[in-house]
């Protein structure tokens with residue numbers, strides 16, 4: 001009886017509460033938004049600074065595990081900075097800086113003040129860019145290669161060394177137009193103006209930002225690689241990834257063992273190389289325009305022109321020309337270190353199989369006759385500098401370089417390009433340095449658009465893009481003479497003719513590069529991957545209408561760049577065969593040719609596809625340090641870069657109540673809770689009196 005009674009009473013209670021909350025809800029206008037969404041305003045499209053590690057140190061940024069929070073403070077000038085340091089009385093702050101204030105000394109001051117919990121770099125696209133901005137070192141790759149860069153005449157004079165600092169707080173980057181009323185920058189500025197403009201902030205409700213970018217790896221690559229293997233609660237721990245990607249290469253002619261032995265005597269291979277990567281402080285924002293795109297495009301165009309005229313058979317004795325695009329060079333020369341290591345270990349291009357008809361011929365470093373490196377090439381004044389690897393004292397190494405550059409100069413006359421020998425004895429940061437560490441008598445030369453310091457003011461940064469390179473796309477019409485495309489086309493023509501002369505010992509000036517081809521390539525790499533050449537070099541894969549990003553990948557996430565560049569190189573140098581799609585597969589009897597199915601030239605938007613025969617292939621770009629058992633991580637012999645793993649990147653803005661406000665809210669909450677206990681207790685004990693039998697009749 002009492003049980004039934006209780007049940008009825010409970011039923012009555014539920015009824016009562018449903019009625020009450022129904023009334024309350026209808027008052028507060030029901031909306032599907034969750035309370036959390038009303039409190040937080042998400043800042044979309046923010047790129048995060050993340051943590052990178054070398055063998056002995058950690059660099060970059062990380063938030064605290066649950067996210068770092070701070071009141072917004074806009075730093076537009078030195079006064080704002082001083083205010084934060086001296087008067088800011090509600091720390092921690094989130095400093096919001098434009099590119100002008102995002103400088104080494106400002107950031108270090110903020111870090112050392114202890115009052116800052118994070119930094120947001122906000123680039124207002126309606127304002128001008130700073131004159132220079134490079135987060136890399138003044139001596140990029142200072143601890144690898146020949147280690148000859150000196151601080152009083154550095155290669156990257158604008159370098160701020162931000163990439164070589166462990167910041168200890170999170171940083172994000174947003175790009176937004178302050179004129180855009182719904183843009184991130186406008187939202188932040190408005191919130192700041194409304195809540196944070198008072199001079200005394202303690203005790204006020206403030207507009208704040210929360211940043212989440214917690215990094216799992218810490219200390220050094222050595223520590224995190226060791227931790228990676230450990231099993232924690234039966235889940236394998238994975239805290240960091242080695243920087244790994246692929247190098248791309250193509251040889252003219254094929255590296256076949258069926259060529260006469262004389263083809264592979266010592267000093268018979270000319271290697272033409274460029275780097276394929278850049279870097280920056282922020283994830284996914286690595287536009288790499290001047291470095292490496294100008295070099296990549298010059299190399300692709302040269303390989304294309306040379307392949308059109310190069311003897312494909314051995315009736316005409318020729319040297320081999322090996323074109324390579326190396327990955328990870330911005331991180332202590334990962335790609336070139338691995339390529340050299342593979343050569344020394346009889347693994348370049350890949351292990352040879354003597355049981356088939358056409359096995360590959362291995363290359364060793366002593367095969368190299370000349371190493372030509374294409375560095376940054378943005379100079380429209382038709383003037384380039386070349387850096388021979390060794391001084392005139394090493395005749396054996398110097399003479400081939402001077403012969404080659406003599407030809408470059410001679411052919412250059414026809415195209416209005418002049419070459420000047422550098423006055424310094426050192427090389428700019430270059431893959432060639434890796435090879436010289438092994439053999440300092442290797443004939444080699446680096447060709448670049450600068451003498452002494454880089455002319456590129458935005459080296460390895462988020463701003464090294466099409467607009468700071470001042471690139472204009474001519475979309476199929478002939479680029480004018482003073483355009484970048486025309487300059488690179490003429491340079492590539494000169495290079496192809498010189499390589500032809502060096503490789504065959506005969507002059508042939510038919511090799512030539514079309515400036516519209518170069519323009520299209522530049523457009524693909526700088527403006528949109530959805531371009532005619534990338535689409536022709538792949539099969540039915542339409543790319544996004546945006547430029548690629550040039551950061552090296554990790555094992556599980558290789559970069560798209562290497563694949564796309566490899567396909568493009570194959571498309572530009574390979575031979576179209578008449579095989580069908582089904583026949584377009586590797587020949588088991590040949591180790592030297594690949595057959596790739598691609599759309600091919602596609603003028604009317606209608607392609608059935610073509611099968612291209614090519615010597616292009618990839619080789620792994622993984623630092624040898626990760627392949628050597630018991631490697632000494634502090635030795636500095638090989639690159640040791642890894643990057644941390646993370647769970648999420650998130651930036652949110654919200655109103656952060658003052659401490660007093662929070663305490664009051666808490667007290668009220670506790671009071672209300674006790675009060676409601678009392679009421680419920682009261683109602684419960686008197687329910688039969690209060691509700692009785694009338695309730696059902698009187699219900700809403």
Ligand SMILES: *[C@@H]1O[C@H](CO)[C@@H](O)[C@H](O)[C@H]1NC(C)=O
Pocket residue numbers: 054055056057143164633634635636640
């Ligand atoms: C890691 O970087 C730091 C600072 O740039 C440098 O001092 C150290 O030698 C580097 N360690 C290795 C193994 O390259």
Ligand SMILES: *[C@@H]1O[C@H](CO)[C@@H](O)[C@H](O)[C@H]1NC(C)=O
Pocket residue numbers: 125126177179
């Ligand atoms: C932004 O607005 C300012 C004036 O409010 C105007 O001068 C400027 O041209 C605008 N810039 C852009 C990129 O819209």
Ligand SMILES: *[C@@H]1O[C@H](CO)[C@@H](O)[C@H](O)[C@H]1NC(C)=O
Pocket residue numbers: 266366
């Ligand atoms: C080629 O170079 C290797 C290594 O430098 C040397 O041992 C060999 O004798 C050379 N061969 C010839 C034919 O010069």
Ligand SMILES: *[C@@H]1O[C@H](CO)[C@@H](O)[C@H](O)[C@H]1NC(C)=O
Pocket residue numbers: 308309310311507508509510
């Ligand atoms: C140059 O090479 C092309 C293509 O191989 C050939 O047709 C032409 O006859 C050559 N010219 C000379 C002068 O050797």
Ligand SMILES: *[C@@H]1O[C@H](CO)[C@@H](O)[C@H](O)[C@H]1NC(C)=O
Pocket residue numbers: 402403404405406407410501502505
């Ligand atoms: C051009 O190269 C050839 C072959 O390498 C060489 O014999 C000749 O001297 C070079 N020409 C100049 C002007 O240096």
Ligand SMILES: *[C@@H]1O[C@H](CO)[C@@H](O)[C@H](O)[C@H]1NC(C)=O
Pocket residue numbers: 382414415416417481486490
């Ligand atoms: C570049 O080459 C083209 C022909 O390919 C020529 O018309 C143009 O004048 C050259 N540029 C210069 C600066 O000589």
Ligand SMILES: *[C@@H]1O[C@H](CO)[C@@H](O)[C@H](O)[C@H]1NC(C)=O
Pocket residue numbers: 470472483
């Ligand atoms: C950019 O290029 C245009 C034409 O190509 C030229 O008029 C302008 O001066 C260049 N600007 C810079 C900063 O080089």
Ligand SMILES: *[C@@H]1O[C@H](CO)[C@@H](O)[C@H](O)[C@H]1NC(C)=O
Pocket residue numbers: 475
């Ligand atoms: C290039 O020209 C074509 C045809 O005129 C046009 O459809 C296309 O939008 C142009 N592309 C760019 C990027 O201007």
Ligand SMILES: *[C@@H]1O[C@H](CO)[C@@H](O)[C@H](O)[C@H]1NC(C)=O
Pocket residue numbers: 530542543544545
């Ligand atoms: C790529 O370009 C083609 C033609 O220029 C266009 O039809 C297509 O929508 C573009 N795709 C993307 C993803 O932008």
Ligand SMILES: *[C@@H]1O[C@H](CO)[C@@H](O)[C@H](O)[C@H]1NC(C)=O
Pocket residue numbers: 578
């Ligand atoms: C196509 O390939 C076959 C061999 O598969 C060959 O006999 C024929 O000559 C080729 N045709 C052309 C036009 O190249």
Ligand SMILES: *[C@@H]1O[C@H](CO)[C@@H](O)[C@H](O)[C@H]1NC(C)=O
Pocket residue numbers: 350586590591592593594617618619620
């Ligand atoms: C391409 O390289 C891979 C290893 O990187 C090798 O297994 C394969 O045989 C190569 N293919 C050709 C045709 O060179």
Ligand SMILES: *[C@@H]1O[C@H](CO)[C@@H](O)[C@H](O)[C@H]1NC(C)=O
Pocket residue numbers: 604605606
């Ligand atoms: C594409 O090819 C089909 C038949 O293969 C043809 O009917 C169509 O007209 C072609 N389209 C264009 C734009 O050439």
